[in-house]
Amino acid sequence: MRFLLVLALGLVVVPVAAQDMPPAFKRCLPCHAIGEGATNKLGPELNGVVGRPAADAYGYSYSAAMLAAQVDGLEWTRQTLTQFLKRPKHLVVGTSMSFAGMTDRAEIDAIIDYLASFDSGGGRVVP
Numbered sequence: 001m002r003f004l005l006v007l008a009l010g011l012v013v014v015p016v017a018a019q020d021m022p023p024a025f026k027r028c029l030p031c032h033a034i035g036e037g038a039t040n041k042l043g044p045e046l047n048g049v050v051g052r053p054a055a056d057a058y059g060y061s062y063s064a065a066m067l068a069a070q071v072d073g074l075e076w077t078r079q080t081l082t083q084f085l086k087r088p089k090h091l092v093v094g095t096s097m098s099f100a101g102m103t104d105r106a107e108i109d110a111i112i113d114y115l116a117s118f119d120s121g122g123g124r125v126v127p
């Protein structure tokens with residue numbers, strides 16, 4: 001009975017998280033995970049990244065450039081994330097994030113809204 005309940009909850013929870021994922025976030029998925037149980041992949045896991053200092057995902061091997069940005073006090077806010085997503089290599093010169101950047105402001109905003117909806121444990125902040 002309990003097993004069936006867990007199974008049923010799992011079936012409900014997973015599609016809900018995926019349902020509101022903005023289409024543009026698909027471009028991040030080859031390298032990044034977010035949500036319950038997200039782990040570091042080619043890039044660091046992004047749970048709770050909005051409000052987190054740069055280079056702060058546990059156990060991830062950041063570039064020297066990103067580590068230096070943390071020392072310089074870079075924190076991921078809506079503003080710095082917008083700059084980073086537009087031109088990663090412009091905000092953090094020498095970053096190992098191989099992503100040219102994106103120009104569509106609505107897509108960037110939708111991605112940041114999505115990122116902001118996960119707390120540091122991968123739970124949803126916004127239902």
Ligand code: HEC
Pocket residue numbers: 024025027028029030031032042043044049053054055056057061062063064065066076081085094095096097098099111
């Ligand atoms: C080709 C792989 C790749 C893609 C695609 C990619 N990233 Fe990254 N990302 C990385 C890597 C690698 C790093 C670590 C950079 C470093 O250490 O300099 C990173 C770092 C980041 C960071 C900084 C995290 C931290 O803990 O400081 C954010 C935020 C981020 N990526 C968001 C995104 C978003 C949003 C997208 C989609 C629009 C995206 N990335 C697409 C590989 C990628």
